Amino acid sequence: AVKELFPDVKITIGPTIENGFYYDFDLDQSFSDEILEKIENKMKELAKLKQEIVRHEVSTGEAVDIFSKLGESYKVEIIEQINPDDTITMYKQSSFTDLCRGPHVSNTSKIKHFKLLSTSGAYWKGDEKNKMLQRIYGTVFSTKDALKTHLHNIEEAKKRDHRKLGKELKLFTFDDEVGPGLPLWLPNGAVIVEELENLAKEYEKNGGYDLVRTPHLTKGALYEKSGHLDHYKESMYPAMDVDGTEYYVKPMNCPHHHKIYAALPKSYRDLPVRLAEYGTCYRYEKSGQLFGLMRVRSLQMNDAHIYCTKDQFKNEFLKVCNMYLKYFEIFGIERYSMRLSLHSAEELGKKYVDEPELWLETEKWVREALIEGGFDFEEVPGEAAFYGPKIDVQVWSAIGKEFTLATNQVDFAVPSKFNLNYVDEDGESKTPLCIHRAPLGTHERFIGFLIEHFGGDFPLWLAPVQAVVLPLSDKFTDYAKLVVNSLKADGLRVKLNDRADKIGSKIRQAELEKINYMLIVGEKESFDGTVSIRKRFEGDLGVEDLDVFKQKLIEEIKNRRLAHRKETATETE
RNA sequence: GCCACCGUAACUCAGUUGGUAGAGUGCGAAAUUCGUAAUUUCGAAGUCAGCAGUUCGAUCCUGCUCGGUGGCUCCA
Numbered sequence: 008a009v010k011e012l013f014p015d016v017k018i019t020i021g022p023t024i025e026n027g028f029y030y031d032f033d034l035d036q037s038f039s040d041e042i043l044e045k046i047e048n049k050m051k052e053l054a055k056l057k058q059e060i061v062r063h064e065v066s067t068g069e070a071v072d073i074f075s076k077l078g079e080s081y082k083v084e085i086i087e088q089i090n091p092d093d094t095i096t097m098y099k100q101s102s103f104t105d106l107c108r109g110p111h112v113s114n115t116s117k118i119k120h121f122k123l124l125s126t127s128g129a130y131w132k133g134d135e136k137n138k139m140l141q142r143i144y145g146t147v148f149s150t151k152d153a154l155k156t157h158l159h160n161i162e163e164a165k166k167r168d169h170r171k172l173g174k175e176l177k178l179f180t181f182d183d184e185v186g187p188g189l190p191l192w193l194p195n196g197a198v199i200v201e202e203l204e205n206l207a208k209e210y211e212k213n214g215g216y217d218l219v220r221t222p223h224l225t226k227g228a229l230y231e232k233s234g235h236l237d238h239y240k241e242s243m244y245p246a247m248d249v250d251g252t253e254y255y256v257k258p259m260n261c262p263h264h265h266k267i268y269a270a271l272p273k274s275y276r277d278l279p280v281r282l283a284e285y286g287t288c289y290r291y292e293k294s295g296q297l298f299g300l301m302r303v304r305s306l307q308m309n310d311a312h313i314y315c316t317k318d319q320f321k322n323e324f325l326k327v328c329n330m331y332l333k334y335f336e337i338f339g340i341e342r343y344s345m346r347l348s349l350h351s352a353e354e355l356g357k358k359y360v361d362e363p364e365l366w367l368e369t370e371k372w373v374r375e376a377l378i379e380g381g382f383d384f385e386e387v388p389g390e391a392a393f394y395g396p397k398i399d400v401q402v403w404s405a406i407g408k409e410f411t412l413a414t415n416q417v418d419f420a421v422p423s424k425f426n427l428n429y430v431d432e433d434g435e436s437k438t439p440l441c442i443h444r445a446p447l448g449t450h451e452r453f454i455g456f457l458i459e460h461f462g463g464d465f466p467l468w469l470a471p472v473q474a475v476v477l478p479l480s481d482k483f484t485d486y487a488k489l490v491v492n493s494l495k496a497d498g499l500r501v502k503l504n505d506r507a508d509k510i511g512s513k514i515r516q517a518e519l520e521k522i523n524y525m526l527i528v529g530e531k532e533s534f535d536g537t538v539s540i541r542k543r544f545e546g547d548l549g550v551e552d553l554d555v556f557k558q559k560l561i562e563e564i565k566n567r568r569l570a571h572r573k574e575t576a577t578e579t580e
Numbered sequence: 581g582c583c584a585c586c587g588u589a590a591c592u593c594a595g596u597u598g599g600u601a602g603a604g605u606g607c608g609a610a611a612u613u614c615g616u617a618a619u620u621u622c623g624a625a626g627u628c629a630g631c632a633g634u635u636c637g638a639u640c641c642u643g644c645u646c647g648g649u650g651g652c653u654c655c656a
Binding site: 039125139140144175241290477479481507508510515529530539546 | 581583585591612613614615617618619646647648649650654655656
């Protein structure tokens with residue numbers, strides 16, 4: 008269809024992807040929405056024509072001739088990279104010939120239920136130094152219903168988008184005068200931040216971590232030593248001159264933690280040393296990269312560095328992995344994948360520190376630890392940190408983007424650069440290994456993810472407002488205040504809605520704000536010392552003694568119980 | 581950073597084929613005193629993202645800047 012509408016277009020590649028396909032074209036104009044619609048209509052026309060799609064097998068030489076004559080230089084480039092002895096398959100549909108491994112449907116009428124979704128630029132061969140091509144994304148299904156369901160799901164997912172819910176629930180905001188990628192936590196969002204920090208502190212203290220604090224600014228020399236200026240300068244905020252010395256805002260916490268380790272001499276008896284901090288970092292992410300809370304320029308990382316001996320490594324590494332699992336259980340995170348990110352031999356000395364043996368050795372340890380711990384994981388070469396292999400936990404945002412939520416890395420390189428050491432049993436000075444870990448990732452990304460994960464319906468312990476007290480009329484405001492104060496005295500986050508609205512309206516407001524509990528008080532309640540309880544989604548739960556109910560709330564919060572989500576009418580439709 | 585698109589009240593959006601704007605929600609005031617998802621009336625609120633150009637006149641056309649969106653590239 009594109010070839011018919013734009014005879015000058017050069018075709019490149021067009022694979023299937025999850026939930027659809029794309030095709031990249033070299034064209035000196037871009038596809039507008041109107042053009043996309045025209046292409047879709049042309050596709051429908053062609054489908055009706057029932058054009059046959061015929062497979063041809065040719066040699067690479069013949070294929071080069073054919074595509075050269077057609078002026079399809081990108082196809083020629085692809086064929087030239089294929090083994091010359093291989094057979095090339097082409098598919099011909101009317102006057103159009105494409106290079107394709109296949110298989111294909113037998114004729115165009117088989118394609119009925121499709122939709123072109125969007126356009127974008129995309130670099131040829133995914134390299135930003137190459138020409139930018141015009142990409143069309145689309146999707147196709149075997150039945151009309153399946154297509155409709157898919158499109159409906161896309162719309163539903165947009166409703167859970169953390170950027171939309173973040174605004175509606177007043178969790179965070181961005182301001183032009185503050186700067187892109189620099190989120191401001193509103194009071195509601197700050198509550199979630201605080202609860203996460205409490206969770207982390209609780210688990211880290213129990214896990215034998217020591218909490219530390221470090222400055223946001225540091226001399227450039229530290230990052231020269233760590234190697235970060237070498238590897239990541241372009242994504243650090245530019246240096247500031249302070250009395251003739253270059254200072255940077257910190258893009259990560261590791262060097263500071265290394266310095267804390269080094270501040271006092273260590274014996275093997277001190278190891279493992281576990282230093283934890285919710286560290287604030289700044290990274291100059293490219294403008295096109297920013298994405299709501301998921302990719303920002305200021306971030307607070309659930310960071311910690313564990314310094315241990317080789318013998319302790321496996322145990323420490325598994326403990327960290329288990330901490331991840333415990334967190335995932337708390338949040339009910341079930342859809343994730345663990346990725347073992349390895350180095351690639353070709354990039355040793357460039358992207359990765361040039362220690363081939365140490366790479367293989369540490370990768371082996373990590374692999375063994377994962378297998379021993381019974382974790383499912385996928386190995387991906389070329390994704391490691393420059394100083395060692397890592398485990399990334401991948402999750403997906405509501406609109407389908409993949410993100411690394413948490414990470415657990417081995418560092419065999421930087422400790423020696425920092426002259427970190429400990430005196431071993433035999434009196435020798437040795438260099439410890441370092442495990443970098445961030446099971447809750449950053450506040451920004453983790454909360455962005457949680458907003459979508461819960462669809463804004465936070466469990467009670469995370470909810471910015473846990474209960475709202477709704478007096479039926481002015482006459483019961485005094486009692487309502489008494490209820491509010493009683494709950495607040497026990498640390499509960501409670502609001503009063505004493506506006507002159509009808510009870511139905513107040514309930515509606517509370518439901519829209521996704522407040523867990525609504526406590527309705529009128530004549531009966533104020534007389535009996537009770538509250539009439541209504542729970543989000545679940546409706547009227549009846550009347551209960553105030554103190555009894557309060558104890559139940561406190562219990563629910565203490566257990567960090569998950570909200571069991573009921574599908575609402577709008578979700579199932 | 582690259583390709584494309586978008587930017588109208590606090591929010592969601594309508595509108596002007598160039599003659600300086602409107603709705604709903606929210607906000608403020610008054611009345612209503614109410615039993616489980618929307619009480620009524622009145623009112624305030626916008627340099628139409630910013631700057632420049634074209635024009636008698638620009639929110640509308642053009643350019644640049646800023647910010648956002650969909651992708652690409654990148655992610656210690």
